[in-house]
Amino acid sequence: KNEVEQSPQNLTAQEGEFITINCSYSVGISALHWLQQHPGGGIVSLFMLSSGKKKHGRLIATINIQEKHSSLHITASHPRDSAVYICAVRSGSARQLTFGSGTQLTVLP
Amino acid sequence: NAGVTQTPKFQVLKTGQSMTLQCAQDMNHEYMSWYRQDPGMGLRLIHYSVGAGITDQGEVPNGYNVSRSTTEDFPLRLLSAAPSQTSVYFCASSGGLGLEMVNEQFFGPGTRLTVL
Numbered sequence: 423k424n425e426v427e428q429s430p431q432n433l434t435a436q437e438g439e440f441i442t443i444n445c446s447y448s449v450g451i452s453a454l455h456w457l458q459q460h461p462g463g464g465i466v467s468l469f470m471l472s473s474g475k476k477k478h479g480r481l482i483a484t485i486n487i488q489e490k491h492s493s494l495h496i497t498a499s500h501p502r503d504s505a506v507y508i509c510a511v512r513s514g515s516a517r518q519l520t521f522g523s524g525t526q527l528t529v530l531p
Numbered sequence: 532n533a534g535v536t537q538t539p540k541f542q543v544l545k546t547g548q549s550m551t552l553q554c555a556q557d558m559n560h561e562y563m564s565w566y567r568q569d570p571g572m573g574l575r576l577i578h579y580s581v582g583a584g585i586t587d588q589g590e591v592p593n594g595y596n597v598s599r600s601t602t603e604d605f606p607l608r609l610l611s612a613a614p615s616q617t618s619v620y621f622c623a624s625s626g627g628l629g630l631e632m633v634n635e636q637f638f639g640p641g642t643r644l645t646v647l
Contacts, residue, residue: 426573455635455636457638463619463640463641463643464638464640464641465621465638465641466638467635467636467637467638470635508573508574510573510574517562517564517579517581517625518564518576518579518589519574519576519636520573521566521573521574521575522573523571523572523573524573
């Protein structure tokens, strides 16, 4: 079973700060997902990565396959970025995802 | 498109009662799955389906049944509710099969279930 570890578990930042959330996994994967869970509970997909780097607005996701590690960066953070960020991995040809326990981000004005 | 819809949003049951959580998607996705989310833990897979008529167990299937009679619907049945099933339940779907392994998952809004 692929273990997925996220750090930190909780993160508080001031508006405008650069934020990094980390995700490590234990075995080879075919894809890694970053998800955002809003305070109201809804979950949306932010990124899906199998290599390299992706950028969408102020969000950047990177993955290092050799080191089994991914990072999610938020530039110029804003209070509306406050949410739980979840890393999930897909192994091989399986469709199922294994999830990390999430990082609670709070951005203060 | 409505995406993935779930009903009800909230439910309170007594121990031993049964109920069905509904999930539907209008994106013609083949793959659908049910997860439960508990405090301090990642989402855990209960059951999943790769197409109509095909279902399989995930990590925590005990106490739950599923069926997939159509592509659109994937209901989750609690046979005899227990307090350990108090959780938030999410349904998700994604498209593509076979060689197309990297697919975005779309989540429903969740059902918050309390078993007394």
